[in-house]
Amino acid sequence: MDFQPTEDQRALRAGVRDLLAGRYGREALRASVDGGGVVVDRGLWRELGEAGFFALRLPEAAGGVGLGLPEAVLVFEEAGRVLLPGPLVATHLAAGVVPGAAAGTAVVTAFDLGGGLVTHLAQADAVLGAADLPAGQPVRSADPLTPLHRVSPPSSGDVSSYASTGALLTAALQVGSALRTVELAVRYAGEREQFGQPIGGFQAVKHLCAQMLVRAEVARTAVYAAAVTEDGGEIASAKLLADEAAVLGARDCLQIHGGMGFTWEADVHLHLKRAWVRAEQWRTAAEAEELLAAELLGSLP
Structure with a gap:
């Protein structure tokens, strides 16, 4: 079989x-980071809609592209590479359900975090699975491009039927970010010099870069496989591996990057902060582990 x-x-x-x-x-x-809180570019959102990003899995008869999860994870991986902000997963899942989501004329968020937290609420037109757009209290977020609000009482928007697909698409975003950090690390290791040679020539740095690449490629393989099988256990495994990568x-x-990596001007911290937030979205590590444990126990004689 050819899985390429x-x-x-x-x-x-x-x-x-x-x-x-x-x-x-x-x-x-960088303009988004320094833009004072408006992180969803409506013009770009509409362009993504016109390109079929949100309607990718919608049937052609319903105005969509008619493709499947394998294609969806490829495009979400690319969005993860550039740290494209906004509720991409929720809007994609809302295509065909929320008017304007498929075309990118509506921004749709979801209660994909615990504790009644919702991302991008101030710029959203709808919440997936909820009848109305609720009011919320701003909460400080680790990621400057993922604003958070807490809604009380917690969500009335049921996303349980979307959780598995949402977890897989989020894993694809994580894979894109992981692969991008490999590129950033290798490039910096080839440019930065110490003791008269690039730091990439030192064994310790080589090992770090190699470990990053292995984690990212293993996670990507798991995400691609889960997109083909659509198996719940494989999706849980893919999310675990992608979050770790x-x-x-x-x-x-x-x-x-050393001290340079801690500066605001470097992009490394943005990848780390986004990865922290995504690791809590749709399916946390604990939830994925519980699902896998239940499957393993269920398969025992």
């Missing part, structure tokens, strides 16, 4: 990468 992406899938991934490179490069990322990869990348 098809020519059409590679073309789809390349097209999304080109779109995001032109519309959300590093300058746009994104968080540990960003930490290792920061270590390779």
Whole structure:
């Protein structure tokens, strides 16, 4: 069997990468960080809608692209690479359910975090699974591009039917971020010199970069496999591996950057902070482990 992406899938991934490179490069990322709280670019959101990002899995008869989860994880991986902000997963899941979501004319968030927390509420037009847009109290977020609000009483928006797909798409975002931090670490290791040679020549730095790459590629393989099988246990495993690859990869990348990595000007901390938030979205590590344990126990004679 050949599990490599098809020519059409590679073309789809390349097209999304080109779109995001032109519309959300590093300058746009830094402008978002310094933009004073407005992190969802409505113009870009509509462009993503026109490109089929949100309607990717919607049937053609309903105005969608008619593709599946394998294609969806490829495009979400690209969004994770550039740290594209906004409730991408929730809006994608809302296509065909919430008017305007598929076209990118509506921003849809979801109660995908515990404790009644919701992301991007101030800029959202709807909450997935909820009848109305609730009021919320702003809560400080670790990630400057993921604003949080706490709603009390907690969510009336039921997202249980979306949890598995939401977890997989979030895992794809994490994989994209993990792969990007590998690139950032390798590039810096080749440029930064100590004792008359690039730090990438030192064994300790080589090992860190190698570990980052292995974690990212293993997670990517798990995400791709889960997108094909759509098995609940495999999706839980993929989320676990992707969260680990994104968080540990960003930490290792920061270590390779040294003191420079802790500065606001470097992008490394943005990957780490986003990875922390995503690790708590749709399915936490504890929830994924419980699901896997239940499956393993259920398979015992």
